[in-house]
Amino acid sequence: MNIDRCIKTRRSIRKFLDKRISDEKIADILDSARYAPSAGNIQNWKFIIVRNKKTIEKLANLCADQVWVETATVLIVVCNDQSEVKRMYKKRAELFSTQNCAAAIQNILLKANSLGIASCWVGVYNGDRVKAELKVPVELKIDAIIPLGYAAREQEPVKRIDLENLVFFEEWGQKEKD
Ligand SMILES: Cc1cc2nc3c(=O)[nH]c(=O)nc-3n(C[C@H](O)[C@H](O)[C@H](O)COP(=O)(O)O)c2cc1C
Secondary structure, three states, rough: OOOHHHHHOOOOOOOEEEOOOOOOHHHHHHHHHOOOHHHHOOOOOOEEOOOOOHHHHHHOOOOOHHHHHHHOOEEEEEEEEOHHHHHHHHHHHHHHHHHHHHHHHHHHHHHHHOOOEEEEEOOOOOOHHHHHOOOOOOOEEEEEEEEEEEEEEEEOOOOOOHHHHOOOOOOOOOOOOO
């Protein structure tokens, strides 16, 4: 799939079929995450693959009222290990460590889409309880939970803000090229 198509056909999907995703595809998806840029090339991400149905249900219950998460066949839990980023970037560590993980997350979403696998970036959950459930060391942060699966239905694209309302030329507020 070419990159433009991959970016523009990705959707947040919130209902999945009961159909297994192969280990090879999951490995491929995670391999793409490794290639994301990161400040100082620190690569402060770790990924927990959750396939166990009971664990998926428990984690779904920690995502506020997002019961649909239960329908995922795999969850990728993205863990942010800030230790090295803090050592190297001090005040900027919070921002950089989060941005690094966000870049990895986007690679995951796009690679999944290229393989015909649907996903959603979930940011609403009880991080402390997710860590306890998965035995993640307390000093790490959970930066996302990504439910994956084969889409149970088509999803129309959500509205995007027009480029003309997002872009300035040369300085803030200047809408004309000259
Ligand atoms: C940081 C972040 C947190 C998000 N958290 C949630 C979430 O908890 N639950 C959810 O259903 N979608 C969540 N989303 C997905 C957005 O709702 C979705 O990307 C947005 O509506 C645009 O739709 P699209 O992804 O289909 O283009 C999150 C997205 C981001 C980037």
